[in-house]
Amino acid sequence: MNPFHFDSLIWHWPIAIYLFLAGISAGAICFAVLLKHFKLGKDAYKSSFVQAACLLAPLAVFAGLGILVLDLTKPFDFWKILVFYNPTSIMSVGVAVLMIYQVALFAWLACLFKEPISNWCDHRWPVVDRVLNVLTRHEPTVTGLLVILALSLGAYTGFLLSALTTYPMLNNPVLPILFLVSGISSGAAGTLLGGLLLKGNPDGKEVHFIHHIEIPLILFELVLIFTFFIGLIISGGQSQVAAFTALGQGFWGWIFWAGIILVGLTLPLAFNLFMTASSKRKLSYVAITASCSLLGVLLLRNFILYTGQMTVA
Amino acid sequence: MENKRRLFLKGACATAVGAVASTKFVAAQPETETIEADVNYALIHDETKCIGCEVCVDACRETNNVPEGVSRLEIVKTGPFGEYPEQYFRFSRKSCQHCDATPCVNVCPTGAAYKDPKTGIVSVDSWKCVGCMYCIAACPYQIRFINPVTKAADKCDFCKETRLKEGKQPACVTACPTKALVFGNLKDPDSEIVKVLKATPNYRSKTELGTRPKLFRIAAKEGEIVL
Ligand code: SF4
Ligand code: SF4
Ligand code: SF4
Numbered sequence: 001m002n003p004f005h006f007d008s009l010i011w012h013w014p015i016a017i018y019l020f021l022a023g024i025s026a027g028a029i030c031f032a033v034l035l036k037h038f039k040l041g042k043d044a045y046k047s048s049f050v051q052a053a054c055l056l057a058p059l060a061v062f063a064g065l066g067i068l069v070l071d072l073t074k075p076f077d078f079w080k081i082l083v084f085y086n087p088t089s090i091m092s093v094g095v096a097v098l099m100i101y102q103v104a105l106f107a108w109l110a111c112l113f114k115e116p117i118s119n120w121c122d123h124r125w126p127v128v129d130r131v132l133n134v135l136t137r138h139e140p141t142v143t144g145l146l147v148i149l150a151l152s153l154g155a156y157t158g159f160l161l162s163a164l165t166t167y168p169m170l171n172n173p174v175l176p177i178l179f180l181v182s183g184i185s186s187g188a189a190g191t192l193l194g195g196l197l198l199k200g201n202p203d204g205k206e207v208h209f210i211h212h213i214e215i216p217l218i219l220f221e222l223v224l225i226f227t228f229f230i231g232l233i234i235s236g237g238q239s240q241v242a243a244f245t246a247l248g249q250g251f252w253g254w255i256f257w258a259g260i261i262l263v264g265l266t267l268p269l270a271f272n273l274f275m276t277a278s279s280k281r282k283l284s285y286v287a288i289t290a291s292c293s294l295l296g297v298l299l300l301r302n303f304i305l306y307t308g309q310m311t312v313a
Numbered sequence: 314m315e316n317k318r319r320l321f322l323k324g325a326c327a328t329a330v331g332a333v334a335s336t337k338f339v340a341a342q343p344e345t346e347t348i349e350a351d352v353n354y355a356l357i358h359d360e361t362k363c364i365g366c367e368v369c370v371d372a373c374r375e376t377n378n379v380p381e382g383v384s385r386l387e388i389v390k391t392g393p394f395g396e397y398p399e400q401y402f403r404f405s406r407k408s409c410q411h412c413d414a415t416p417c418v419n420v421c422p423t424g425a426a427y428k429d430p431k432t433g434i435v436s437v438d439s440w441k442c443v444g445c446m447y448c449i450a451a452c453p454y455q456i457r458f459i460n461p462v463t464k465a466a467d468k469c470d471f472c473k474e475t476r477l478k479e480g481k482q483p484a485c486v487t488a489c490p491t492k493a494l495v496f497g498n499l500k501d502p503d504s505e506i507v508k509v510l511k512a513t514p515n516y517r518s519k520t521e522l523g524t525r526p527k528l529f530r531i532a533a534k535e536g537e538i539v540l
Contacts, residue, residue, distance in 0.1 A: 010450040073444025073464040080443050084423040091422040091447050165416055165522050166453040313453050313522060 003251040008167075009309050014071045016301040019157040020186065021064035022098075023179060023297065026154035027187015029057040029105060031210060033147055036112065039209050045113050049206040052194025053187070054109055060190075061102060090163045094156040101149040108146045111139045154180040161308065168235075169242035170308040174228040181224060182297045185217045189268075189293035192286055202283040211272050211281075214293075218269045225260075238313050246307035255303050264296015353413075353433035353499045354471055355527035356486075357509055358406040361534055362493035365390055365404040372488035376475050383458045385409070385469040386485060403533045409456050409469040410518065410526030411435050417448040417457065426466065433499075433527070434473050439465035453522050471496070499527070 004013075032053035036044035044050045069078045082099070086092045110117065114132050121128045135142065158176030165171050188210050196202060232243035247253055271289040275281050365388055373379060373386045385408060392402035415435055418426045425441035426448045428434070437448075442465035449457040449466060460467035472483040481487065486494040497506030515529045 008455065010446050071445075073446070073459050074442070077443045080423050080425075080441060081445075084425075084441060086422055086424045088419045089422045089447070091420065091445065095422060163420060164450050165524075166451060166455070309450070312455065313519065 003306065006310060008312050009306070011305060011309065012071075013302060013305075014067050016298075016305045018064045018067045018071075019160075019179065019305070020298050020301045021060040021067070022157050023154055023183025023301075024186045024190045025057045025060035025064070026150040026180075027184040028053040028060070028191050029108075029150050029187070030147065030184055031188055031191045031213075032057070032112070033108070033143060034213075035206055035209065037143075039205055045116065047195075047204075047206055048198035048200030049191055049195030049204070049210075050112070052198050052200070053191040054112065056187075056190050056194055057105060058102070058109075061098065061105075065098065090156065090159045094153075094160060097149060097152050097156055101146075101153050104142060104146040104149050107135055107142045108139075111135050111142060151180065154183040157183070161304070166313060167242070167308050167311065168237070168239040168313050169232060169246065169311060170304070171313070172228060172231065174224060174231060175304070178221070178224045178228055181217060181221050182300055185214060185221060185293055186297035188214050188217070189290040189297070192290040193294065196283060196287055196290075202286045203281045207281055207286055211275060215269065215272050215276070218265055218272070218293075222265055238311055242308070242311035245310050246303070252303055252307045255299055259299040260296050260303060263292050264299060265293075268293045268296070350431050350433065351500050352431060353527070354496065355411065355433075355499045355506060355529065356471070356483075357495040357506060357515065357529045357531065359493045359495070359513075359531040360404060361531055362491045363388070363404040363406075363533075364491055364493075365402060366490065368488045368490060369485035369494065372484040373469070373472075376472060376484035377470075379467075380460065380462050382461060383467070385456075385467070405530065406528065407454070407456060408528070409435060410454055410524065410528040411469075411471065413525035413527060414523055416451040416453065416522075416524060420447045420451040422447065429473070432471075432473070434471050435468075436470040436473055437466050437468065439463045439467070442466050453519055453524065454526070 032044075032050050035047065035050050035053075040047055040050065045054075069075050072078060081092070081095055085096065110132060114136055118129060118132060123129060155176040158179030161170040162172055162175040192207060192210060195206065200206065229243050229247065232239040234240075247256055268289045271285060271292075275285055275289075367388050370384060370386050370388065374384065377385060379385055387407040389405050389407050390402050391405070393400040394403070395401055411434060413433070415426075415428055418428050418435065421427075421442075422445060423441045423443060425438045425443070427436065427438065429436065439460070444459060444464055444466065446459065446466070449459070457466050457468045459465070471477060476483050476487075483494075483496050486496045495506050495509055497504040499507060501507065510529060513531050515531050517526045517529055520526065
C-alpha cells in the first residue's frame with residue numbers, strides 16, 4: 001500500500017492543507033484578541049505580533065477557501081455551495097460559519113486599526129468614520145462573536161471528518177477538540193513567526209504571553225492524542241485495526257512518532273520550558289520553536305487525513 | 314475598563330445563546346422528512362443463484378450510459394473455496410444499498426444527493442453537485458464515484474431515470490440469466506420481493522452502522538466463515 005495512494009482514499013492532501021489553514025486562521029485571531037485585551041490595550045495595532053496575526057488570519061482563510069474551491073471537481077460551480085444549504089451537512093454549516101467569521105473578522109480588524117484607518121483617510125470620507133464609530137461602539141459584541149466563530153471554525157474542521165462513519169478512525173468524538181487545540185497552537189506559532197519577520201522583539205511581552213499559553217496547550221494536545229488512540233484501541237474491531245495501521249511501522253508511523261510527537265510537540269515543549277526558565281529569549285530560539293510547532297500541526301493534519309482513510313468500517 | 318469587560322461578556326453570552334439556539338434549530342430540521350410514502354423500493358441479490366457472469370454490469374452500463382473506467386455495479390468474487398474438484402467461488406454485489414438512513418444525503422452541502430420521498434430511491438442531482446466528494450467519503454459501502462463526463466457524483470439509482478420511467482424493471486434485474494435479482498416495493502405485501510424476504514433467510518451489509526440498507530442478500534450456501 002503506497003502511503004499516498006490506496007483504494008479507500010477519497011480526500012487528498014489539499015484537504016489537509018485547507019484544514020491546516022483554517023486552524024491557523026482561527027488560532028491567530030484568538031491570540032490577536034487575547035493580546036489586545038490582556039496585554040496591549042488600545043495600542044495593540046502597533047505590535048508586530050498583533051499585525052502578523054491580523055495578516056495571517058484573513059490570508060490563511062482565503063488561501064484555504066481557494067484550495068477548497070480548486071479541489072472541487074466542478075470549481076466553477078462553487079457558488080452553489082453558497083446558494084443551497086443543507087442543515088444536516090457539516091460542510092454546509094461550516095461554509096456558513098466561514099462566511100460569518102470573515103465578516104466578524106473584518107469588523108474586528110476595523111476596530112483594532114481604527115486610528116490608523118481614520119488618520120489615513122484624513123476625514124476625506126465621512127462614511128468611513130461613521131462606520132468605524134458604530135463598530136467601535138459595538139466592539140465587545142464583535143469581539144465576542146469573533147472569538148466564538150473562530151473557536152467554531154477550529155472545531156468544525158474536526159467535525160467535518162468525524163461525521164464520516166465510513167472510517168472508524170475519523171468517526172471519533174475527540175477529533176474536533178484535537179483539531180481545535182492543535183489549530184490554536186498553530187495560530188500561536190504562526191503569530192510568533194510572522195511577528196519576528198515583521199521585526200518584533202523576540203523578548204517582548206507578547207512572546208512571553210504566548211509562550212505561557214503554549215505550554216499547557218501542548219500538554220493538552222498530547223493528552224488528546226493519547227485519548228484519541230487509546231479510545232480507538234479499546235473500542236476493538238476496525239477502530240483498533242485503524243489505530244495500529246496508523247501507529248505501526250512504515251511511512252505514516254514515522255511521521256507520527258518522529259514528525260508529530262518528537263518535532264511537533266516534544267521539542268517545542270522542551271524549548272518553551274527552557275526559555276521560561278532562562279527568562280531571556282533569543283530570536284533563533286523563538287523562530288525554531290514556532291517552526292517546529294507549525295510543521296508538527298501540518299503533519300498531524302496529513303497524518304489524520306491519510307491514515308484515517310486507510311481503514312474502512 | 315470594567316464597563317468594557319462587562320459589555321464584552323454580555324456580547325459573548327448573547328452570541329453563545331444564539332449559537333446554541335441555531336444548532337437546536339439545525340438539529341430539529343430533519344424531522345420534516347417523515348412523510349409516509351406507499352412505495353419503498355428495494356433489491357435482493359440471491360448469492361445462491363449468482364454465477365458471476367456480470368451480464369448485469371454490462372446491462373447497467375448500456376442502459377444508463379455509464380462511461381468506461383467507472384461502474385455503478387460490481388460483482389465481487391471471493392474464493393476459490395474447497396478442494397480441487399469441488400471448488401467454488403462466492404459472488405457478492407457491490408452497488409448502492411439505497412439506505413433508508415442515508416449518510417451520503419446527510420453530508421451533501423448542496424442537497425444534490427437526495428432521497429426521493431415518493432420511492433425511497435437515493436439519487437444525485439448532477440446539476441446541483443459541485444463535486445466536493447464528501448458523499449463519496451461518507452458512503453460506508455464505497456460505491457459512489459465521480460462521473461468523468463458530468464464531473465458530478467454518480468451511482469446506481471435503481472434505473473430511476475431510464476427503465477423505471479418506462480414502467481420496466483431495472484436493467485440489471487431483467488438481464489440476469491439466473492434470476493438472482495429481485496426488485497420491488499417493500500410496502501406492498503403481495504410483491505414478489507416481500508414474499509421472498511419472508512420465506513428466505515437473508516442478511517444485509519454493515520447494518521451496525523445504522524444505515525438500514527435496502528440491498529438484501531441471500532447468503533451463498535457454502536461461503537467462507539469469517540471471524
Ligand atoms: S449505499 Fe452509499 S450511496 Fe447508497 S444510499 Fe447508502 S450511503 Fe448513500
Ligand atoms: S460530491 Fe456532489 S453529491 Fe456528493 S456531497 Fe458533494 S455536492 Fe453533494
Ligand atoms: S438498478 Fe439500474 S442503475 Fe442500479 S445497478 Fe441495476 S442497472 Fe445499474
